[in-house]
Amino acid sequence: MLRDKRAVKSRRALIEAGLAELPENPMASLTEIAEIAGIGRATLYRHFASREALIEEVLKVSFEDIIQALTPMEKEGLRGKQAMMRAVELMLPLADRLRFLSSFWLDGERVLSKDPRYAFMEKETIITVEQAKEDGDIRKELPTRWVMNTYDALIFSAWDMIVKEKADIHEVTALLMTTFFDGVGPKPSKTQE
Amino acid sequence: MLRDKRAVKSRRALIEAGLAELPENPMASLTEIAEIAGIGRATLYRHFASREALIEEVLKVSFEDIIQALTPMEKEGLRGKQAMMRAVELMLPLADRLRFLSSFWLDGERVLSKDPRYAFMEKETIITVEQAKEDGDIRKELPTRWVMNTYDALIFSAWDMIVKEKADIHEVTALLMTTFFDGVGPKPSKTQE
DNA sequence: GATTTGTGAGACGATTGTGTATCATAATGA
DNA sequence: TCATTATGATACACAATCGTCTCACAAATC
Numbered sequence: 241m242l243r244d245k246r247a248v249k250s251r252r253a254l255i256e257a258g259l260a261e262l263p264e265n266p267m268a269s270l271t272e273i274a275e276i277a278g279i280g281r282a283t284l285y286r287h288f289a290s291r292e293a294l295i296e297e298v299l300k301v302s303f304e305d306i307i308q309a310l311t312p313m314e315k316e317g318l319r320g321k322q323a324m325m326r327a328v329e330l331m332l333p334l335a336d337r338l339r340f341l342s343s344f345w346l347d348g349e350r351v352l353s354k355d356p357r358y359a360f361m362e363k364e365t366i367i368t369v370e371q372a373k374e375d376g377d378i379r380k381e382l383p384t385r386w387v388m389n390t391y392d393a394l395i396f397s398a399w400d401m402i403v404k405e406k407a408d409i410h411e412v413t414a415l416l417m418t419t420f421f422d423g424v425g426p427k428p429s430k431t432q433e
Numbered sequence: 434m435l436r437d438k439r440a441v442k443s444r445r446a447l448i449e450a451g452l453a454e455l456p457e458n459p460m461a462s463l464t465e466i467a468e469i470a471g472i473g474r475a476t477l478y479r480h481f482a483s484r485e486a487l488i489e490e491v492l493k494v495s496f497e498d499i500i501q502a503l504t505p506m507e508k509e510g511l512r513g514k515q516a517m518m519r520a521v522e523l524m525l526p527l528a529d530r531l532r533f534l535s536s537f538w539l540d541g542e543r544v545l546s547k548d549p550r551y552a553f554m555e556k557e558t559i560i561t562v563e564q565a566k567e568d569g570d571i572r573k574e575l576p577t578r579w580v581m582n583t584y585d586a587l588i589f590s591a592w593d594m595i596v597k598e599k600a601d602i603h604e605v606t607a608l609l610m611t612t613f614f615d616g617v618g619p620k621p622s623k624t625q626e
Numbered sequence: 627g628a629t630t631t632g633t634g635a636g637a638c639g640a641t642t643g644t645g646t647a648t649c650a651t652a653a654t655g656a
Numbered sequence: 657t658c659a660t661t662a663t664g665a666t667a668c669a670c671a672a673t674c675g676t677c678t679c680a681c682a683a684a685t686c
Contacts (some may be wrong), residue, residue, distance in 0.1 A: 244458060244684060246632050266459040269673060280634040285675065378617045386608055387617055389590040395584035401579060415579055423616030424571045424580055437654065462643060473664040478645065517664050630685070647667085651680070654661075 253277040258298045259336060263343035292347070299348045302337035307357060309334055315408050320371035321378070325417050327368075328395065333387055335399035342396070353417070377421065394420050444480050446470040450490045452529060456536035463487070485540070492541045495530035500550060502527055513564035514571070518610050520561075521588065525606055528592035535589070570614065587613050 241247045257277035261268050270291055274281040288294040309330045318326055331338065352358045352409050369387050372378040378387060398416045401407040436441045450470035454461050464485055465472040481487040502523045511519050524531065534541050546553045562580050565571040571580060591609045594600040 241632075244630095246683065250627060251631080270675095271673075282635075282677090283633055286632080290675080323450045376619055379619055382608070382612070382617055384442055386590075386594060386612075389593055390617065393586035393590035394583065397579075397582040400582055405578060410597065415575070419575070419579075419583055419616065421616045421618040423612065423618075424575055424583065425614040425616075426569055426572055434662075437660095437662060439653065443649090443662080463645095464643075475665075476663055479662080483645075484643095628686090629681090631684075632678085633680105635680095636678090638677080639675095642672085642673075644669100646669085649662095652661100652663080654659105656657100656661085 247287075250277075250279050253279055253348055253370055254287060254294070255298050258294055259302065259340050261337050262295065262298070264388060266343070295344055295347055296351050298340060299344060299351050302334075302340050303348075303352055303355070303358070305337050306331060306341075307361075317381060319423065320368060320375045323368045324391070324420075328398075329413050332395065332398060332402075332409055332410055332416075335395060335402065338395060339399060342392075360424055391420065440480075443470075443476055445471050446472055447477055447480060447487070448491050448494055452495065452533050455488065455491070456532050459536070488537055488540055489544050490545050491533060492537060495527075495533050496545055496548070497539075498530050499524060499527055499534075500554075513561060513568045514614065516561045517565060517584070517613075521591075521609060522606050525588065525591060525595075525602055525609075527593065528588060530571055531588060532592060535585075570606070584613065 242251075253365060254273065254277045257273050257279075261273060261276055265272075270284055271281050273294070274284045277284075282385045284294070288297060311329065313323065313326055316326065365388060366384060369378065369391075370386050373384075375381050394416050401412050401415075402409060435444075447466065448468045450466050450472075454466060455471055458465075463477055464474050466487070467477045469479070477487070481490060482589065490592045503520060505523065506519055509519065558581060559577060562571065562577050562584075566577075568571050587609050594605050594608075595602060
């Protein structure tokens with residue numbers, strides 16, 4: 241079924257529809273999802289056994305896309321602040337995937353915790369934040385968990401600017417990074433970079 | 434009906450249950466909400482004509498609570514950064530209300546935009562941010578919309594720390610404000626306050 | 627071009643949630 | 657104490673969704 245052009249197109253359309261609609265309207269019926277995808281409801285059930293199965297697939301695909309987007313970093317060997325900035329730059333265009341993961345986190349954790357790359361990624365993030373602390377780019381007295389939460393929160397804030405204000409991705413990335421590391425306050429001395 | 438102790442207790446329990454459950458599980462049925470509230474389903478319908486009506490009431494009550502929490506500020510006459518810090522301090526204990534408003538924003542805007550205090554509050558927030566810019570506490574080149582988004586994002590980040598990490602409200606308030614104004618980076622010279 | 631295969635449309639029963647109505651009970655207010 | 661009134665439990669009709677199935681058709685594969 242996956243070798244047929246029609247099948248991959250249908251599948252993609254359904255996942256795309258779920259990705260866009262479900263976080264915005266979690267009560268959306270599968271009839272609605274199918275309509276948004278421009279696909280018959282019966283076909284939806286041919287691809288996904290249930291609502292739960294659809295959500296699981298969207299979760300997996302979203303995670304996969306993010307992993308893929310981050311692969312360039314493997315070769316770049318960045319650390320600390322530089323790695324965090326690069327990660328934002330690479331992930332921000334996929335903020336809709338991040339939003340889905342956060343919206344369906346209850347299911348997401350169950351589904352993704354089996355994937356070894358999930359645990360790896362979380363560990364890497366912690367290491368990166370702690371590198372930034374060692375490098376003097378993040379104050380040591382701030383709890384790592386708080387820093388990570390803030391990092392995530394700003395990514396969603398940035399995503400909001402992009403979709404609602406039609407802001408430019410690169411501008412927002414810059415805005416995000418300066419806000420994250422320097423805050424909104426004045427910078428009396430530019431000590432970084 | 435409102436003069437009876439039982440009625441106010443039921444109403445309060447139902448609103449509390451909706452406030453806690455609906456943002457977490459938007460698919461929750463009214464049967465579930467009633468069970469969580471420890472109230473019969475029939476009684477729920479005596480208080481709220483429909484699911485929509487329940488959500489509207491929770492929205493109104495949430496907004497009301499936030500307005501109430503902020504009333505002390507009327508007499509304090511703070512401006513700019515000081516006003517923003519005070520507002521966070523007063524609102525953070527009501528972060529569950531803020532979360533509900535944000536979760537059901539589509540309904541919320543429809544319901545609350547009729548309330549003149551809503552438009553007033555939004556206007557006040559913009560004025561306060563711009564005061565902070567004039568005072569040199571927020572860099573003028575940052576878009577006001579971005580600053581407000583960041584402010585909201587950090588409040589949710591803080592809320593997360595409080596519920597998931599059982600963090601202390603006052604500690605988190607301090608963390609939030611320093612992160613907001615100074616970022617996570619080092620502070621080479623403390624020019625503020 | 628012939629065959630295979632995915633699709634759309636529709637029918638179907640089962641399940642679930644919604645909103646209303648009734649009635650006995652228990653708490654409240656006067 | 658006594659009348660009022662909110663409640664819980666239950667039954668009910670109604671609508672919507674779910675998940676399955678069938679069939680004719682169109683598109684892809686070979």
